[in-house]
Amino acid sequence: MSDTTDLPAPSLDVEGWTCPAPLRDRPRVVMGHGGGGALSAELVQQIFAPSYGGEALSQMGDAAVLSLGGARLAFSTDSYVVRPLFFPGGSIGDLAVNGTVNDLAMSGARAAYLSCGFILEEGVELDTVTRVAEALGAAARTAGVEVATGDTKVVEAGHGDGIYLNTAGIGVVPAGVDLRPQRVVPGDVVIVSGAIGVHGVAIMSVREGLEFGVEIESDCAALGGLVEAMLAVTPDLHVLRDPTRGGLAASLNEIAAASGAGVVIRERDVPVPPAVANACAILGLDPMYIANEGKLVAFVPREHADAVLAAMRAHPLGTDAAIIGEAVDSHPGMLVARTGLGGTRVVDLPLGEQLPRIC
Amino acid sequence: MSDTTDLPAPSLDVEGWTCPAPLRDRPRVVMGHGGGGALSAELVQQIFAPSYGGEALSQMGDAAVLSLGGARLAFSTDSYVVRPLFFPGGSIGDLAVNGTVNDLAMSGARAAYLSCGFILEEGVELDTVTRVAEALGAAARTAGVEVATGDTKVVEAGHGDGIYLNTAGIGVVPAGVDLRPQRVVPGDVVIVSGAIGVHGVAIMSVREGLEFGVEIESDCAALGGLVEAMLAVTPDLHVLRDPTRGGLAASLNEIAAASGAGVVIRERDVPVPPAVANACAILGLDPMYIANEGKLVAFVPREHADAVLAAMRAHPLGTDAAIIGEAVDSHPGMLVARTGLGGTRVVDLPLGEQLPRIC
Known part of the structure; x- marks a missing residue:
């Protein structure tokens, strides 16, 4: 190994995620490998899955479902x-x-x-x-x-x-419940349970000593009760994810990739608190990539969407729940955001995490 | 807090375990808190169990058994x-x-x-x-x-x-199997599945660069098959432990304390390979306190002891299995070793681990 490759590879967490480099060109672990984005996925796909992956691990959900x-x-x-x-x-x-x-x-x-x-x-x-x-x-x-x-x-x-x-x-896992991205079909409605970006900005504010006008508290919370309330409306939800590392962008990209459907979200319908928006504007970050710890995103059959949304809003952890988009049959596997000005942009899987060690 | 207590407490891993100090006199974590001995037990009993312990954690087994x-x-x-x-x-x-x-x-x-x-x-x-x-x-x-x-x-x-x-x-957990120290009764036979002290000495030899004449390989192995062979003789084994951190001494002390029975072992019947004995003699260590990673100790009703021993010796991971002692109704809660010279000595729970980070 040459002296050059012997040095630790630079950390690419903040500015590097628009330029992914394949794992084989990166001889050492970088911070982004723990960020829940493309580098984390590479680690799993190229090292962990070939070494010890079985049927359960290949589900690639937030949890494995086992008999x-x-x-x-x-x-x-x-x-x-x-x-x-x-x-x-x-x-x-x-x-x-x-x-x-x-x-x-x-x-x-x-x-x-x-x-x-x-x-x-x-x-x-x-x-x-x-x-x-x-x-x-x-x-x-x-x-x-x-x-x-x-x-x-x-x-x-x-x-x-x-x-x-x-x-x-x-x-x-209750009988009749089968939550996986493969069940997503075009027409499914995308619902988020509340304001995004809060946990990541709360960590940033204390770690970097930044002040954003108001103190932002982490949204860290347990979502079991909210999910029970949603399943009480119908067990036929298609997929749920909690958008932690990599934020909403990572979760929606993973669902799009695994389902083969396209996903469209309307930016102005995504609930972003002013304090998070301000912090992101100051730091040049995108709230879509900021970690959450007490939010979920759901893909719900269209016929159940209104009832599920109502049940979420009736729960203390879902009062700000909102419909933000839908699954579509165009651009399969991709996440696209409609901007406030009427344009569209592709929202990529992040390479790493904008701020490491947020959880 | 004074300057004195502000300093990290000294690590007591090697020489200190005969002189336990209560947790309240020790304001900071020392290496011994991870050693599987008295300090680890204090941490669980004084901090973890009061903070979040429930019925399952109070079983204090190697695994919790749950419905x-x-x-x-x-x-x-x-x-x-x-x-x-x-x-x-x-x-x-x-x-x-x-x-x-x-x-x-x-x-x-x-x-x-x-x-x-x-x-x-x-x-x-x-x-x-x-x-x-x-x-x-x-x-x-x-x-x-x-x-x-x-x-x-x-x-x-x-x-x-x-x-x-x-x-x-x-x-x-198979039906009819109920392995816990509380089931130990005087008369139970203590069986160890093979030579002790091998993993700890193997780690010591590479970490400290020590040579003990022959290379010692860790005994690291999965014991599920051996346990199945033992349970095939009778599901009515009383307790099993794998003596990792803290060695055989820690496991037998824990069983004695939790069962209320006394435990007597005959030192000359405990299988200690010459290389382990030599290493311990050189370093002033006791093989009873050295970690194992592929051995178990069993308390077996006397009427099943010979058949269980035979089944163990027929398994590749139990060829050197040996009866080393028994549960008694004298000295309840204590582990006593009969020495080769006919004397007896109390074998205490170690304070920490003689060599940290062995697993």
Whole structure:
């Protein structure tokens, strides 16, 4: 290996995502590999799936749906490396519960049990560990999920970053519920459960010391109850996603690619709070790519859309739910936004994440 | 807080475990909190259980046994932070499969599905990630378990340590199987599946550059098949544990404490390979405290002990299985070793781990 390729590849998180480079030209891990965009997908498709992928992993949903012991279960995991550990509206403990609970909810499952693995850095204050554990416990009680099993490892000071967490979750998928992008058909209505971009901007504001006029709190929340309310209208929803890393753009691109349908959204119908819009304008970011932690996007058969929207708006976590677009039979696999001026633009899968370690 | 308490507490991993200090006198995380001994137990009992513990967590087994969707499931998790990533006889990828598969096996469950979370350090070579993923895949195929769902996060260079892994696993517990320390009664026979101390000494030899005459390979292996062979003799085994961090001493102490029975072992009957004995003699360590990754210890009703031992010896992972002691009604909750010279000694729960980051 030459001296040049021996150096770490530059991080491409902020400015690089319009210029994807194939994995083979990139000998080392860059921050964007953890961003939930094109680089993350490459890692899965080129390394993880060939090494150990089976039928379940190939579903590529937020959770795998499995048959085990006569039960139909959802199973999902996420690690959490957010920096800082505490931020307006939440902490790594809240994220570790809600992130995994939401991944299960996107398969229609109510989370029943979580595992919890702590990787602690030598020297971190036990008070900090206690605050995180208490936040995790409070979030679990709110979400109605039980932490059933755990593990703790400690790494030397200077490694780790205070606390990393991993949770995995299991829950039962109700009979008749089958949520996958492959079920999306042209004509499906796209509904988002509320304002987008809030979590990412909240993290940015504390990490970079930026002020955007008003304090923005993370939208971190558990969506199991909202999903139950939607499924009570009809079990025949087609797909749900929580647009975390990579934002709404990544989720909608993944659904378009996996379904083969095209997706059109109307920009002016996407709920973006003024504080998020201002922050994005200042920083040159697109709210479509900013992470959320308490929102979902749904593809709903047209005949059920109004009733599902009403049920969402009647739930505390869906009061600002809005229809933002639809699945179409033109431009298959692509996400297109109609701009406020009447034009259209292609919204690509991001390469990485605009701000790393947001969850 | 004074300047003195503001400093990180000293790491007590090697020499300190005979002198436990209560958690309240220790304001920060030390390496021993991840060692699987008394400090780890304090962390769980004083911070984690009060914050989020429920009925399942209070089982304190290697895996939680749960009812979900009509199925009786085992659920377990471990994070893996071993250094170096590759060692004689295995890698972090093998550990991440076998460690979690074995935790499930200790409840009698055959592992069905694993989740897998990678925390990658920016700059680690993708070739290294690929080698770990391939080792993980090979170990999963050997163990007969499917990786169903995953996640990848990336942390900045200088944080993390190349690769941390977390796996969680689920499997079905067979009907009639109820493995818990509370079922141990005086008279139960203690059987170990083979030579102890091998994994810890293998890691020590590569990390510290020590030579012990012969190369020692980790015993890292998946024990699901061995457990199935034992349960085929009788489902009425009382408890199984895989003595990883903290070694045989930690596992037997935990069983003694949770069962209320005393445990006696005969030192000369405990299989310790000469290379492990030599390494321990040189380093002043006790093989009873050294980690294993492919061994189990069983408490078996006396009437089944010979048949279970025979079944273990007929399995490739149990050829050196041996009866090493028994549960007694004297000294309840304590582990006592009869020495080769006819004396006895109390074998305490270790405070931490003699060598951190062995798994």
